[in-house]
Amino acid sequence: xxxxxxxxxxxxxxxxxxxxxxxxHSPYVRQALEELKHLTPGRILDVGSGPGVAACRLAAVFPRxxxxxxxxxxxxxxxxxxxxxxxxxxxxxxxxxFPEGLADLGPADLVWSAQVVHHVGDQQGxxxxxxxxxxxxxxxxxxxxxxxxxxxxxxxxxGRPGLQARLDAALADRFSxxxxxxxGSEAVVENWPGMLRAAGxxxxxxxxxxxxxxxxxxxxxxxxxxxxxxRQREMLGELLDAExxxxxxxxxxxxxxxxxxxxxDLFLLTxxxxxxGRRPEHR
Ligand SMILES: C[S@@+](CC[C@H](N)C(=O)[O-])C[C@H]1O[C@@H](n2cnc3c(N)ncnc32)[C@H](O)[C@@H]1O
Numbered sequence: 001x002x003x004x005x006x007x008x009x010x011x012x013x014x015x016x017x018x019x020x021x022x023x024x025h026s027p028y029v030r031q032a033l034e035e036l037k038h039l040t041p042g043r044i045l046d047v048g049s050g051p052g053v054a055a056c057r058l059a060a061v062f063p064r065x066x067x068x069x070x071x072x073x074x075x076x077x078x079x080x081x082x083x084x085x086x087x088x089x090x091x092x093x094x095x096x097x098f099p100e101g102l103a104d105l106g107p108a109d110l111v112w113s114a115q116v117v118h119h120v121g122d123q124q125g126x127x128x129x130x131x132x133x134x135x136x137x138x139x140x141x142x143x144x145x146x147x148x149x150x151x152x153x154x155x156x157x158x159g160r161p162g163l164q165a166r167l168d169a170a171l172a173d174r175f176s177x178x179x180x181x182x183x184g185s186e187a188v189v190e191n192w193p194g195m196l197r198a199a200g201x202x203x204x205x206x207x208x209x210x211x212x213x214x215x216x217x218x219x220x221x222x223x224x225x226x227x228x229x230x231r232q233r234e235m236l237g238e239l240l241d242a243e244x245x246x247x248x249x250x251x252x253x254x255x256x257x258x259x260x261x262x263x264x265d266l267f268l269l270t271x272x273x274x275x276x277g278r279r280p281e282h283r
Contacts, residue, residue, distance in 0.1 A: 012075035015051055017227035019079060022053030024224040028209035028272040029054045029114075032141065033061045035207060035276065039139060041065045041109035047130065048072075048098070048116025052080025052091065058112060059089035068092040070105060099126050099184075106133030114143035118175075121184035124195055131199040134279040140201060141276050144192050146208060149270035151225045152251075157258055159247030167232055170239035192275045201277025213268040221268045226252070226260050 011018075041062055046055035049069035059067040069080045069091055077093040084091035096105060099120050111130050120126040130140055148168045155161040179185055188195070196204045213221045233248045240248070253259045260266055 011050070011071075011073040014231075015076055015079055017224075017231060018076065019051040019053060019083075020220060020224040020227055022051060024213065024221040024268060025211050025270070025272065026053060026057065028211050028274075029057050031209040032143075032207070032272075032274040033057060035274075036110065036139065036141070037061065039110060041138075043108045044068070044110045044112070045070055045105055045108045045133065047102070047105070047111060047113040048119070049080055049093075050076050052077070052083050052093075054112060054114055055080055055091055056083050056087050056089050058110075059084065059091050060087065062110075063090070065110075066090075066092065068094050068105075070094045070096050070101075072097045072101075099129060102126065102129040102133070107135045107138075108133050109135050109138045111138070111140045113141070117142055118144060118179070118190075119182070121179075121182035122186045123190070124186070124188055124198060125184075127195050127199040131196075131201060131277075131279060136279055136281045138279045139276060140196065140279070141274050142192065142196070143272055143274050144190070145206075145273040145275075147271040149211075149225075149228070149268060151229075151260070151266055151268060153265060156247075156251075158250065160243055163244055163247055166240065166244060167236065170236040171232065173239055174235055192273075193277075196275055196277040199277075200279065202280050204275065204277040206273055206275045208271050208273045211268065211270045211272065215265050215267040217266050217268060222260070222266060225266060225268055229260060 042065060044058050044062060044065045044067045046058060046069045049055045049071050052069045055067060055069035069077060071077050074095050077095060080093055111133055113130060117123050117126050134140060150164060193204045193206055229252060233252060250256055251260050254261050
């Protein structure tokens with residue numbers, strides 16, 4: 001796909017990785033939606049849905065609601081439609097580029113937006129717009145922050161121990177560069193609950209959910225780790241030293257018994273933070 005004007009990545013090319021990751025991380029979505037099961041939303045938006053793993057879950061949990069998956073990448077929305085059909089849930093899709101396309105989406109009783117706001121230059125402005133979509137009393141849930149994933153022991157048997165900590169540091173650098181290069185990029189203290197309050201929400205709270213797939217890993221989470229590692233190898237080449245690059249190459253070698261495809265000690269452990277807030281009935 002041609003990356004849209006506001007896109008920082010070629011999202012469509014990442015469809016497989018996003019779907020595998022969405023599935024591997026789905027335990028946190030289930031737990032987060034448990035927190036919302038008292039709601040009876042008529043209209044739900046999943047803003048930046050990607051291939052629709054969470055959107056389909058929303059449609060399953062709230063079968064009476066009209067659920068719309070919204071994304072800038074039509075290829076990912078096609079995946080979401082296929083997934084909804086496969087799972088037998090009702091899902092609409094809508095292509096929209098953020099932030100300019102956000103204004104036309106509402107109104108909704110529940111807006112879910114996972115790992116998307118940080119891809120918009122003006123994060124507070126994006127939150128203000130998401131809040132603007134809510135009906136009075138409506139709920140916004142955004143997924144931001146949490147903890148980086150862990151897949152392997154600190155000493156994985158070759159290379160310099162502590163690879164994952166160095167990958168985290170390189171990713172943090174890469175992330176800052178990505179944010180600085182976004183159109184209309186605004187620096188802000190990334191205090192998500194504070195930003196939700198500043199956008200006018202009340203009853204703001206944050207909950208963190210564990211994603212814990214212990215070794216030995218099933219094929220789905222194992223593939224998700226592989227894709228993620230391949231992507232880090234691609235993105236971080238210039239930020240890592242030769243020894244760490246050689247370690248990554250060995251981990252990604254399908255023929256190597258110590259590689260991620262074959263080793264028995266691979267696991268997937270991460271934590272996702274969901275920030276919830278409600279639009280007051282009366283402003
Ligand atoms: C990191 S993925 C998250 C996907 C899904 N919400 C999840 O948590 O797995 C970010 C998604 O936001 C979409 N996105 C990012 N920036 C966008 C923009 N400026 N306009 C429209 N969509 C955008 C991408 O196409 C991608 O599907």
